Amino acid sequence: MYNRLDKDRCVFLFIDHQAGLIQLVRDFGPDEFRNNVLALVDTARYFDIPTVLTSSFESGPNGPLVQEIPDRLPKAPVIRRPGEINAMDNPDFVKAVEATGRKQVVISGVLTEVCATFPALSLVEKGYEVFVATDASGTFAEHTREAAHKRLQQHGVQLLNWAAISSELQRDWRRDVQGFGELWRKYVPGYWCLMQSYSQAKD
Incomplete structure (x- = not known):
């Protein structure tokens, strides 16, 4: 079954794009990864799609959110989790997602197999249609990315890059x-x- 992304039904979640964690990304070069993340941010902005930003344990080595993201999405709530690894374990984050009233979710996160995958699987369990932005999520190496993608696909998560996401929304x-x-x-x-x-x- 082809479930298309719909700009009137989806919400974007940017999970843990933090200054410390991004330094661990090795499956993309730094310039390419920055380009991909900001392309997805500007896609959300172009279509005026509800967006939720979140970080985990900013006081620790993960560091703060990369400032360019909240700067470009000033209307997006920012949920600073005190330590929960799976964003869906944080009640404030869950409330922010539910408050959008959207049932399609586009997720990007650092690291892919943790910060993107854990909430994606939790949202699937709650009945959401989940899409992961593969090129705006990053991790240690290509083989860890591929393992995460296989796990996500086994649970019905759709994998798209930012260009496919923007095109499907544009129609x-x-x-x-x-x-x-x-x-x-x-x-x-x-x-x-x-x-x-x-x-x-x-x-």
């Missing part, structure tokens, strides 16, 4: 060629040339 280029094209131009290498050609042809 039709004609909704906003310039706006959607600008999102891709900003984060897809080389796409600026396509948008430039399109703009010149249109003019």
